[in-house]
Protein backbone atom coordinates (compact mmCIF):
# COMPACT_ATOMS: atom_id res chain seq x y z
CA UNK A 117 0.00 0.00 0.00
CA UNK A 118 1.83 3.08 -1.25
CA UNK A 119 0.21 6.33 -0.18
CA UNK A 120 1.80 8.27 -3.04
CA UNK A 121 -0.12 6.18 -5.58
CA UNK A 122 -3.47 6.88 -4.01
CA UNK A 123 -5.80 9.24 -5.80
CA UNK A 124 -6.53 12.72 -4.46
CA UNK A 125 -9.83 11.74 -2.88
CA UNK A 126 -8.33 8.75 -1.08
CA UNK A 127 -5.38 10.78 0.23
CA UNK A 128 -7.79 13.45 1.51
CA UNK A 129 -9.36 10.81 3.74
CA UNK A 130 -6.36 8.69 4.77
CA UNK A 131 -2.99 10.49 4.57
CA UNK A 132 -2.08 11.87 8.01
CA UNK A 133 -5.34 10.52 9.40
CA UNK A 134 -4.36 7.00 10.53
CA UNK A 135 -6.48 5.40 13.22
CA UNK A 136 -5.38 5.69 16.84
CA UNK A 137 -3.08 2.78 17.78
CA UNK A 138 -3.92 3.13 21.49
CA UNK A 139 -7.69 2.69 21.13
CA UNK A 140 -8.40 1.73 17.52
CA UNK A 141 -10.49 4.88 17.06
CA UNK A 142 -11.07 5.34 13.33
CA UNK A 143 -10.68 9.10 13.64
CA UNK A 144 -7.43 10.36 15.21
CA UNK A 145 -8.13 11.96 18.59
CA UNK A 146 -8.21 15.70 19.19
CA UNK A 147 -5.10 16.56 21.21
CA UNK A 148 -5.74 19.69 23.24
CA UNK A 149 -2.66 19.38 25.50
CA UNK A 150 -0.43 22.44 25.53
CA UNK A 151 2.64 20.54 26.73
CA UNK A 152 4.08 17.00 26.51
CA UNK A 153 5.95 14.90 29.08
CA UNK A 154 9.61 14.14 28.24
CA UNK A 155 11.52 10.97 29.21
CA UNK A 156 14.69 12.85 30.20
CA UNK A 157 15.66 16.47 30.73
CA UNK A 158 17.00 18.01 27.54
CA UNK A 159 16.02 14.98 25.45
CA UNK A 160 13.02 15.92 23.30
CA UNK A 161 10.35 13.63 21.89
CA UNK A 162 8.46 14.48 18.66
CA UNK A 163 6.18 16.92 20.49
CA UNK A 164 7.19 19.13 23.41
CA UNK A 165 5.01 22.24 23.44
CA UNK A 166 1.95 22.92 21.26
CA UNK A 167 3.17 26.18 19.71
CA UNK A 168 6.14 24.24 18.32
CA UNK A 169 4.10 21.23 17.30
CA UNK A 170 0.80 19.48 18.05
CA UNK A 171 -0.34 16.05 16.82
CA UNK A 172 -3.76 17.26 15.62
CA UNK A 173 -2.21 20.18 13.76
CA UNK A 174 0.41 17.85 12.31
CA UNK A 175 -2.34 15.58 10.96
CA UNK A 176 -3.98 18.51 9.15
CA UNK A 177 -0.60 19.65 7.77
CA UNK A 178 0.27 16.14 6.56
CA UNK A 179 -3.01 15.75 4.68
CA UNK A 180 -2.80 19.17 3.05
CA UNK A 181 0.86 18.73 2.05
CA UNK A 182 -0.14 15.51 0.31
CA UNK A 183 -3.06 17.17 -1.54
CA UNK A 184 -0.85 20.03 -2.79
CA UNK A 185 2.12 17.77 -3.57
CA UNK A 186 4.42 19.62 -1.16
CA UNK A 187 7.26 18.46 1.11
CA UNK A 188 5.38 19.88 4.09
CA UNK A 189 2.77 22.33 5.30
CA UNK A 190 2.36 24.74 8.20
CA UNK A 191 -1.03 25.55 9.73
CA UNK A 192 -1.82 29.00 11.09
CA UNK A 193 -4.45 30.75 13.18
CA UNK A 194 -5.84 32.40 10.04
CA UNK A 195 -5.13 32.93 6.38
CA UNK A 196 -3.74 36.38 7.17
CA UNK A 197 -1.30 34.88 9.70
CA UNK A 198 -0.08 32.50 6.98
CA UNK A 199 0.48 35.31 4.46
CA UNK A 200 2.09 37.46 7.16
CA UNK A 201 4.56 34.65 7.92
CA UNK A 202 5.77 34.72 4.30
CA UNK A 203 6.22 38.50 4.36
CA UNK A 204 8.25 38.17 7.58
CA UNK A 205 11.00 36.49 5.54
CA UNK A 206 11.69 39.94 4.08
CA UNK A 207 13.69 42.86 5.50
CA UNK A 208 13.54 46.64 5.42
CA UNK A 209 14.43 47.87 1.94
CA UNK A 210 13.00 44.81 0.19
CA UNK A 211 10.20 45.07 -2.35
CA UNK A 212 7.00 43.02 -2.70
CA UNK A 213 5.24 42.82 -6.02
CA UNK A 214 1.61 41.71 -5.67
CA UNK A 215 -1.30 41.11 -8.00
CA UNK A 216 -3.82 43.92 -8.44
CA UNK A 217 -6.80 41.61 -7.96
CA UNK A 218 -5.96 40.43 -4.41
CA UNK A 219 -7.97 39.80 -1.26
CA UNK A 220 -8.81 43.04 0.59
CA UNK A 221 -7.11 41.86 3.78
CA UNK A 222 -3.89 41.07 1.89
CA UNK A 223 -3.97 44.55 0.37
CA UNK A 224 -4.26 45.96 3.90
CA UNK A 225 -1.48 43.73 5.30
CA UNK A 226 0.93 44.75 2.54
CA UNK A 227 0.09 48.46 2.49
CA UNK A 228 -0.50 49.18 6.17
CA UNK A 229 1.64 46.66 8.05
CA UNK A 230 4.54 45.54 5.82
CA UNK A 231 5.10 49.10 4.63
CA UNK A 232 5.57 50.10 8.30
CA UNK A 233 8.69 47.95 8.54
CA UNK A 234 10.24 49.58 5.49
CA UNK A 235 9.11 47.09 2.85
CA UNK A 236 8.01 48.63 -0.40
CA UNK A 237 4.85 47.31 -2.08
CA UNK A 238 3.67 47.64 -5.67
CA UNK A 239 0.55 46.17 -7.24
CA UNK A 240 0.70 44.96 -10.80
CA UNK A 241 -1.73 43.29 -13.19
CA UNK A 242 -0.25 39.79 -13.10
CA UNK A 243 -2.35 38.77 -16.11
CA UNK A 244 -0.24 41.16 -18.23
CA UNK A 245 3.25 39.62 -18.77
CA UNK A 246 4.81 42.87 -20.12
CA UNK A 247 3.57 44.93 -17.16
CA UNK A 248 4.75 42.24 -14.74
CA UNK A 249 8.24 42.09 -16.24
CA UNK A 250 8.60 45.88 -15.94
CA UNK A 251 7.40 46.04 -12.35
CA UNK A 252 10.38 44.13 -10.90
CA UNK A 253 13.13 46.13 -9.21
CA UNK A 254 16.54 44.84 -8.05
CA UNK A 255 14.97 44.79 -4.54
CA UNK A 256 11.99 42.58 -5.40
CA UNK A 257 12.17 39.59 -3.05
CA UNK A 258 8.58 38.36 -3.24
CA UNK A 259 6.03 38.03 -6.03
CA UNK A 260 2.59 37.43 -4.51
CA UNK A 261 -0.15 36.10 -6.76
CA UNK A 262 -3.79 35.16 -6.37
CA UNK A 263 -5.69 33.03 -8.87
CA UNK A 264 -8.60 33.20 -9.37
CA UNK A 265 -8.32 36.80 -8.18
CA UNK A 266 -10.60 38.68 -5.90
CA UNK A 267 -13.26 39.90 -6.70
CA UNK A 268 -13.00 39.85 -10.51
CA UNK A 269 -11.86 36.21 -10.82
CA UNK A 270 -8.83 37.19 -12.90
CA UNK A 271 -6.73 34.20 -13.91
CA UNK A 272 -2.96 34.44 -13.56
CA UNK A 273 -0.70 32.09 -15.49
CA UNK A 274 1.17 30.55 -12.55
CA UNK A 275 3.87 28.84 -14.59
CA UNK A 276 4.68 31.99 -16.57
CA UNK A 277 4.78 34.14 -13.40
CA UNK A 278 6.93 31.61 -11.53
CA UNK A 279 9.43 31.69 -14.40
CA UNK A 280 9.59 35.50 -14.49
CA UNK A 281 9.79 35.74 -10.69
CA UNK A 282 12.61 33.22 -10.47
CA UNK A 283 14.52 34.93 -13.26
CA UNK A 284 14.45 38.05 -11.08
CA UNK A 285 15.54 36.08 -8.01
CA UNK A 286 12.23 36.46 -6.18
CA UNK A 287 10.29 33.96 -4.11
CA UNK A 288 6.93 33.30 -5.78
CA UNK A 289 3.83 32.69 -3.66
CA UNK A 290 0.18 32.24 -4.53
CA UNK A 291 -2.97 32.64 -2.51
CA UNK A 292 -4.80 29.61 -3.84
CA UNK A 293 -7.83 29.88 -1.55
CA UNK A 294 -10.34 30.18 -4.43
CA UNK A 295 -8.81 27.38 -6.50
CA UNK A 296 -8.23 24.79 -3.74
CA UNK A 297 -5.91 21.84 -4.45
CA UNK A 298 -8.88 20.15 -6.13
CA UNK A 299 -8.76 22.53 -9.10
CA UNK A 300 -5.14 23.78 -9.17
CA UNK A 301 -1.88 22.55 -7.64
CA UNK A 302 0.45 25.55 -7.93
CA UNK A 303 3.62 23.70 -6.81
CA UNK A 304 3.34 21.65 -10.02
CA UNK A 305 3.49 24.95 -11.93
CA UNK A 306 6.76 26.02 -10.29
CA UNK A 307 5.30 28.14 -7.47
CA UNK A 308 7.38 28.14 -4.24
CA UNK A 309 4.69 28.77 -1.58
CA UNK A 310 0.97 28.00 -1.70
CA UNK A 311 -1.21 29.80 0.81
CA UNK A 312 -4.75 28.92 1.86
CA UNK A 313 -7.31 30.54 4.04
CA UNK A 314 -8.46 27.23 5.57
CA UNK A 315 -11.44 29.21 6.84
CA UNK A 316 -12.90 28.82 3.36
CA UNK A 317 -13.01 25.61 1.27
CA UNK A 318 -10.65 23.42 3.33
CA UNK A 319 -12.87 23.81 6.40
CA UNK A 320 -15.91 24.26 4.20
CA UNK A 321 -18.61 24.69 6.84
CA UNK A 322 -18.24 28.28 8.12
CA UNK A 323 -17.23 27.01 11.54
CA UNK A 324 -13.47 27.57 11.85
CA UNK A 325 -10.74 30.12 11.19
CA UNK A 326 -7.38 28.95 9.89
CA UNK A 327 -4.64 29.34 7.33
CA UNK A 328 -1.90 27.26 5.78
CA UNK A 329 1.30 27.38 3.77
CA UNK A 330 2.58 24.50 1.62
CA UNK A 331 6.02 24.43 0.01
CA UNK A 332 8.14 22.02 -2.04
CA UNK A 333 11.61 23.02 -0.74
CA UNK A 334 12.55 21.65 2.73
CA UNK A 335 14.92 24.60 3.32
CA UNK A 336 12.10 27.09 2.77
CA UNK A 337 9.87 25.00 5.04
CA UNK A 338 12.50 25.30 7.78
CA UNK A 339 12.73 29.08 7.45
CA UNK A 340 8.95 29.48 7.53
CA UNK A 341 8.63 27.08 10.47
CA UNK A 342 11.26 29.06 12.39
CA UNK A 343 9.28 32.28 11.83
CA UNK A 344 5.96 30.64 12.70
CA UNK A 345 7.31 29.17 15.92
CA UNK A 346 9.03 32.43 16.85
CA UNK A 347 5.92 34.54 16.28
CA UNK A 348 3.28 32.03 17.40
CA UNK A 349 0.19 32.43 15.18
CA UNK A 350 -0.43 28.67 15.01
CA UNK A 351 -3.69 26.89 14.24
CA UNK A 352 -5.48 25.59 17.34
CA UNK A 353 -6.17 21.85 17.72
CA UNK A 354 -9.97 22.14 17.39
CA UNK A 355 -9.55 24.07 14.14
CA UNK A 356 -7.03 21.51 12.88
CA UNK A 357 -9.52 18.73 13.68
CA UNK A 358 -12.32 20.56 11.81
CA UNK A 359 -9.97 21.32 8.92
CA UNK A 360 -9.03 17.64 8.59
CA UNK A 361 -12.68 16.67 8.64
CA UNK A 362 -13.47 19.30 6.02
CA UNK A 363 -10.77 18.09 3.65
CA UNK A 364 -12.27 14.59 3.50
CA UNK A 365 -15.17 15.98 1.42
CA UNK A 366 -13.22 18.79 -0.29
CA UNK A 367 -13.11 17.11 -3.68
CA UNK A 368 -16.85 16.37 -3.78
CA UNK A 369 -17.84 19.78 -2.47
CA UNK A 370 -15.61 21.85 -4.75
CA UNK A 371 -16.53 19.93 -7.90
CA UNK A 372 -20.27 20.14 -7.23
CA UNK A 373 -20.18 23.79 -6.13
CA UNK A 374 -18.15 24.65 -9.26
CA UNK A 375 -20.76 22.93 -11.43
CA UNK A 376 -23.55 25.00 -9.87
CA UNK A 377 -21.46 28.20 -10.18
CA UNK A 378 -20.98 27.59 -13.90
CA UNK A 379 -24.74 27.18 -14.39
CA UNK A 380 -25.43 30.36 -12.43
CA UNK A 381 -22.77 32.28 -14.40
CA UNK A 382 -24.32 31.16 -17.69
CA UNK A 383 -27.80 32.05 -16.53
CA UNK A 384 -26.74 35.49 -15.26
CA UNK A 385 -24.83 36.16 -18.50
CA UNK A 386 -28.08 35.68 -20.42
CA UNK A 387 -30.11 38.01 -18.17
CA UNK A 388 -30.68 41.59 -19.32
CA UNK A 389 -30.69 42.96 -15.74
CA UNK A 390 -27.03 41.94 -15.54
CA UNK A 391 -24.37 44.09 -17.23
CA UNK A 392 -21.37 41.79 -16.91
CA UNK A 393 -20.41 38.41 -15.43
CA UNK A 394 -16.91 37.53 -14.18
CA UNK A 395 -16.40 33.76 -14.16
CA UNK A 396 -13.35 31.97 -15.59
CA UNK A 397 -15.54 29.15 -16.91
CA UNK A 398 -17.24 31.49 -19.39
CA UNK A 399 -15.66 31.80 -22.84
CA UNK A 400 -16.10 35.57 -22.56
CA UNK A 401 -13.74 35.72 -19.54
CA UNK A 402 -10.29 37.07 -20.49
CA UNK A 403 -8.57 34.32 -18.48
CA UNK A 404 -10.66 31.47 -19.88
CA UNK A 405 -7.97 29.81 -22.00
CA UNK A 406 -5.41 29.90 -19.17
CA UNK A 407 -8.06 28.59 -16.77
CA UNK A 408 -8.77 25.67 -19.12
CA UNK A 409 -5.06 24.76 -18.96
CA UNK A 410 -4.42 25.51 -15.30
CA UNK A 411 -7.61 24.44 -13.55
CA UNK A 412 -8.67 20.82 -13.62
CA UNK A 413 -12.24 19.62 -13.25
CA UNK A 414 -13.90 23.00 -12.72
CA UNK A 415 -13.51 26.76 -12.57
CA UNK A 416 -14.31 27.36 -8.93
CA UNK A 417 -17.42 28.27 -7.00
CA UNK A 418 -16.81 32.02 -6.81
CA UNK A 419 -18.28 34.42 -9.32
CA UNK A 420 -19.10 38.07 -9.53
CA UNK A 421 -21.35 40.16 -11.72
CA UNK A 422 -22.31 43.75 -12.29
CA UNK A 423 -25.96 44.70 -12.19
CA UNK A 424 -27.36 47.37 -14.46
CA UNK A 425 -27.99 49.63 -11.46
CA UNK A 426 -26.36 52.14 -9.10
CA UNK A 427 -24.74 51.71 -5.66
CA UNK A 428 -28.08 51.75 -3.79
CA UNK A 429 -29.81 49.32 -6.15
CA UNK A 430 -26.84 46.98 -5.94
CA UNK A 431 -26.92 47.15 -2.17
CA UNK A 432 -30.63 46.35 -2.33
CA UNK A 433 -30.02 43.22 -4.48
CA UNK A 434 -27.59 41.94 -1.85
CA UNK A 435 -30.11 42.65 0.90
CA UNK A 436 -33.05 41.04 -0.95
CA UNK A 437 -31.87 37.45 -1.27
CA UNK A 438 -33.24 34.93 1.20
CA UNK A 439 -31.13 31.86 0.51
CA UNK A 440 -27.88 33.67 -0.31
CA UNK A 441 -26.88 35.15 3.03
CA UNK A 442 -25.41 38.65 3.20
CA UNK A 443 -21.91 38.03 4.53
CA UNK A 444 -18.25 38.24 3.65
CA UNK A 445 -16.23 35.02 3.64
CA UNK A 446 -16.78 32.21 1.18
CA UNK A 447 -16.14 28.59 0.40
CA UNK A 448 -18.66 26.92 2.66
CA UNK A 449 -21.70 24.77 1.97
CA UNK A 450 -24.05 27.73 2.41
CA UNK A 451 -24.20 30.32 -0.37
CA UNK A 452 -23.23 33.92 0.41
CA UNK A 453 -23.68 37.26 -1.34
CA UNK A 454 -21.84 40.54 -0.83
CA UNK A 455 -21.07 43.93 -2.35
CA UNK A 456 -17.24 44.23 -2.59
CA UNK A 457 -17.25 48.06 -2.69
CA UNK A 458 -18.94 48.29 0.73
CA UNK A 459 -17.82 44.98 2.28
CA UNK A 460 -14.83 42.78 1.35
CA UNK A 461 -12.91 45.53 -0.44
CA UNK A 462 -13.89 48.48 1.74
CA UNK A 463 -10.29 48.63 2.99
CA UNK A 464 -9.04 49.54 -0.52
CA UNK A 465 -8.53 53.24 -1.21
CA UNK A 466 -11.60 54.31 -3.27
CA UNK A 467 -9.27 55.44 -6.07
CA UNK A 468 -7.50 52.06 -6.11
CA UNK A 469 -10.89 50.33 -6.14
CA UNK A 470 -11.95 52.26 -9.26
CA UNK A 471 -8.57 51.68 -10.91
CA UNK A 472 -8.87 47.94 -10.40
CA UNK A 473 -12.41 47.75 -11.76
CA UNK A 474 -14.23 47.16 -8.47
CA UNK A 475 -17.34 49.16 -9.32
CA UNK A 476 -20.29 50.02 -7.08
CA UNK A 477 -22.55 47.71 -9.13
CA UNK A 478 -20.38 44.67 -8.48
CA UNK A 479 -21.81 41.71 -6.55
CA UNK A 480 -19.79 38.69 -5.45
CA UNK A 481 -21.30 35.27 -4.90
CA UNK A 482 -19.90 32.31 -3.03
CA UNK A 483 -21.87 29.42 -4.44
CA UNK A 484 -22.62 26.76 -1.85
CA UNK A 485 -23.92 23.23 -2.03
CA UNK A 486 -27.63 24.06 -2.34
CA UNK A 487 -29.64 23.06 -5.43
CA UNK A 488 -29.19 25.24 -8.52
CA UNK A 489 -32.94 25.79 -9.02
CA UNK A 490 -33.35 27.18 -5.50
CA UNK A 491 -30.35 29.47 -5.86
CA UNK A 492 -31.42 30.85 -9.21
CA UNK A 493 -35.01 31.44 -8.02
CA UNK A 494 -33.59 33.41 -5.09
CA UNK A 495 -31.33 35.60 -7.27
CA UNK A 496 -34.11 36.12 -9.78
CA UNK A 497 -36.54 37.43 -7.15
CA UNK A 498 -33.85 39.64 -5.57
CA UNK A 499 -32.97 41.23 -8.93
CA UNK A 500 -36.67 41.79 -9.63
CA UNK A 501 -37.31 43.33 -6.20
CA UNK A 502 -34.25 45.57 -6.12
CA UNK A 503 -34.14 46.85 -9.67
CA UNK A 504 -37.81 47.79 -10.04
CA UNK A 505 -38.21 51.55 -10.29
Ligand SMILES: *Cc1c(COP(=O)(O)O)cnc(C)c1O
Nearest residue numbers: 194195196219291293313315326
Ligand atom coordinates in the same frame (compact mmCIF):
# COMPACT_ATOMS: atom_id res chain seq x y z
C1 LIG B 1 -10.43 34.88 3.54
C2 LIG B 1 -9.28 35.03 2.65
C3 LIG B 1 -8.02 35.35 3.15
C4 LIG B 1 -7.75 35.60 4.61
O1 LIG B 1 -7.99 34.48 5.37
P1 LIG B 1 -8.47 34.53 6.91
O2 LIG B 1 -8.59 33.11 7.27
O3 LIG B 1 -9.74 35.30 6.94
O4 LIG B 1 -7.40 35.27 7.65
C5 LIG B 1 -6.97 35.46 2.25
N1 LIG B 1 -7.17 35.28 0.93
C6 LIG B 1 -8.37 34.99 0.41
C7 LIG B 1 -8.50 34.80 -1.05
C8 LIG B 1 -9.46 34.86 1.25
O5 LIG B 1 -10.66 34.57 0.73
